[in-house]
Amino acid sequence: MSFPITLDGLYIDGQWSAGDEHLRVINPATEALLTTVNGGDERAVDLAVTAASAAFADWSHTTGRQRGAILRAIASGVQARRERLMFVQSSNNGKPQFEAGIDVDDVIATFEYYAGLADAMDGGLDRMVELPSDDFAARVRREPCGVVGLIVPWNFPMVTTAWKLAPALAAGCCVVLKPSEVTPLPELELAAIIAESGLPKGVFNLVCGTGLAVGAPLSGDPRVAKISFTGSNAVGVQVMQRAAETIKGVSLELGGKSSLLVLADADLDLAVELASGGGFFNAGQMCSATSRVLVADELADEFLRRLTAKAESIRVADPFDPDVEMGALVNQAQYQRVLGHIDRGLSAGARLVCGGGRPADLSRGYFLQPTIFTDVPRDSALWCEEIFGPVLCVRRFATEQEAIALANDSQFGLVASVVGADVANAERVANALQAGLVWINAPQVIFPQTAWGGYKQSSLGRELGPWGLQAFQEIKHVIRAL
Numbered sequence: 001m002s003f004p005i006t007l008d009g010l011y012i013d014g015q016w017s018a019g020d021e022h023l024r025v026i027n028p029a030t031e032a033l034l035t036t037v038n039g040g041d042e043r044a045v046d047l048a049v050t051a052a053s054a055a056f057a058d059w060s061h062t063t064g065r066q067r068g069a070i071l072r073a074i075a076s077g078v079q080a081r082r083e084r085l086m087f088v089q090s091s092n093n094g095k096p097q098f099e100a101g102i103d104v105d106d107v108i109a110t111f112e113y114y115a116g117l118a119d120a121m122d123g124g125l126d127r128m129v130e131l132p133s134d135d136f137a138a139r140v141r142r143e144p145c146g147v148v149g150l151i152v153p154w155n156f157p158m159v160t161t162a163w164k165l166a167p168a169l170a171a172g173c174c175v176v177l178k179p180s181e182v183t184p185l186p187e188l189e190l191a192a193i194i195a196e197s198g199l200p201k202g203v204f205n206l207v208c209g210t211g212l213a214v215g216a217p218l219s220g221d222p223r224v225a226k227i228s229f230t231g232s233n234a235v236g237v238q239v240m241q242r243a244a245e246t247i248k249g250v251s252l253e254l255g256g257k258s259s260l261l262v263l264a265d266a267d268l269d270l271a272v273e274l275a276s277g278g279g280f281f282n283a284g285q286m287c288s289a290t291s292r293v294l295v296a297d298e299l300a301d302e303f304l305r306r307l308t309a310k311a312e313s314i315r316v317a318d319p320f321d322p323d324v325e326m327g328a329l330v331n332q333a334q335y336q337r338v339l340g341h342i343d344r345g346l347s348a349g350a351r352l353v354c355g356g357g358r359p360a361d362l363s364r365g366y367f368l369q370p371t372i373f374t375d376v377p378r379d380s381a382l383w384c385e386e387i388f389g390p391v392l393c394v395r396r397f398a399t400e401q402e403a404i405a406l407a408n409d410s411q412f413g414l415v416a417s418v419v420g421a422d423v424a425n426a427e428r429v430a431n432a433l434q435a436g437l438v439w440i441n442a443p444q445v446i447f448p449q450t451a452w453g454g455y456k457q458s459s460l461g462r463e464l465g466p467w468g469l470q471a472f473q474e475i476k477h478v479i480r481a482l
């Protein structure tokens with residue numbers, strides 16, 4: 001499998017075309033150029049929003065079952081091109097093939113789930129509302145909010161897109177999607193599948209390009225009713241400011257600094273497995289990375305010994321190596337950012353237990369060893385900021401109250417994990433954590449039925465589940481005199 005030398009980066013009103021902005025797309029495992037995507041700018045955004053606005057009248061009046069059928073066709077298309085999509089994900093993002101497979105399955109499950117919710121809308125969009133008066137009758141209905149702009153990052157391309165696109169289409173919205181300029185290839189493949197799904201032209205539009213050339217004008221366009229954004233906090237603020245000019249709805253999925261709590265009665269092997277998975281999956285480039293590992297005093301020494309052994313045994317390799325366990329970071333900028341965090345952590349006095357640099361057997365590609373720190377000062381960037389790389393900070397605690405306070409002491413509140421044998425106690429600890437999702441004795445499994453999003457500066461709104469659908473709906477009440 002390979003890529004053409006250049007790719008059209010615009011899919012607008014059912015037509016592919018090339019824009020004037022040339023995005024060089026790199027394979028992070030080899031640093032070689034994969035292809036050049038000809039993306040767009042403000043003019044392409046204007047055309048895409050015009051096409052989406054024109055398509056809205058018809059699409060918003062389709063039945064739920066009609067929309068459900070198209071979502072299912074997209075899911076089938078993704079299933080049929082599973083191998084190709086895995087290849088594209090690993091080539092463009094650097095993630096191992098087995099992780100790319102998990103991503104593709106997540107996309108399929110998401111489209112199928114929202115197909116079911118779309119079907120169910122035919123059963124009654126309108127519900128009667130009980131009133132304290134016999135003189136009036138009221139009903140409530142949910143309507144699609146209009147043309148929506150979806151802006152996504154590079155760490156789980158296609159998955160972050162599916163979490164927005166499937167509910168937006170199920171709700172009856174028309175879409176302009178802007179993928180990350182770092183990883184446009186998975187979204188280009190997805191767009192090709194959507195183009196064959198039977199979706200009417202103009203309902204889905206794709207504009208590849210940079211944040212400034214495409215994301216900013218999309219956020220400012222007065223015809224766009226809502227922006228759903230996943231990415232960094234710094235850009236989230238810019239999107240919100242731009243959207244504020246036209247009082248647009250905004251959903252934000254931003255950064256995290258999440259904790260994994262290893263309670264005194266935890267199964268140590270399980271705790272090590274979960275800490276390693278939470279910290280090193282996707283080379284730690286996860287908003288949900290459990291980058292703070294808090295361990296009960298009595299287990300701390302043995303836990304650190306086993307976790308270090310585990311980290312040192314992880315096979316960092318080319319994403320297509322059959323034995324790979326951790327792939328490459330996404331690009332040079334991200335690689336340098338993570339190395340900078342490691343350097344600043346050392347300067348701040350943190351103790352490096354293992355890792356911290358390039359694996360000796362890999363001379364090119366953005367590969368980094370799984371890295372563990374202890375004695376990390378609580379006011380250091382390493383402890384407080386999102387690193388977005390395979391770097392864990394391990395700290396011991398004396399009491400569960402202390403562990404909960406340490407976990408909650410963050411500007412973020414996306415997820416958390418608890419490991420402990422006493423389930424009732426683990427549930428109590430979970431309830432005390434300021435996070436949108438808490439796993440107990442479980443890896444970071446995600447279901448389309450459960451919400452995604454967090455407290456504090458991690459999120460505005462929730463994705464997935466019925467909440468993900470409601471994010472693309474307006475509420476209307478109709479009150480009639482009897």
Ligand code: NAD
Nearest residue numbers: 152153154179180210211215216231232235253254255287
């Ligand atoms: P980023 O903020 O740099 O970019 C995200 C998207 O915004 C890209 O498509 C980019 O082109 C676009 N963009 C950039 N400037 C813009 C502007 N001025 N206006 C509009 N759009 C603009 O993020 P990234 O580096 O691609 O991704 C990493 C970040 O994403 C991390 O902070 C991570 O925590 C976050 N993330 C969060 C979640 C979540 O669910 N909470 C999931 C994945 C990633």
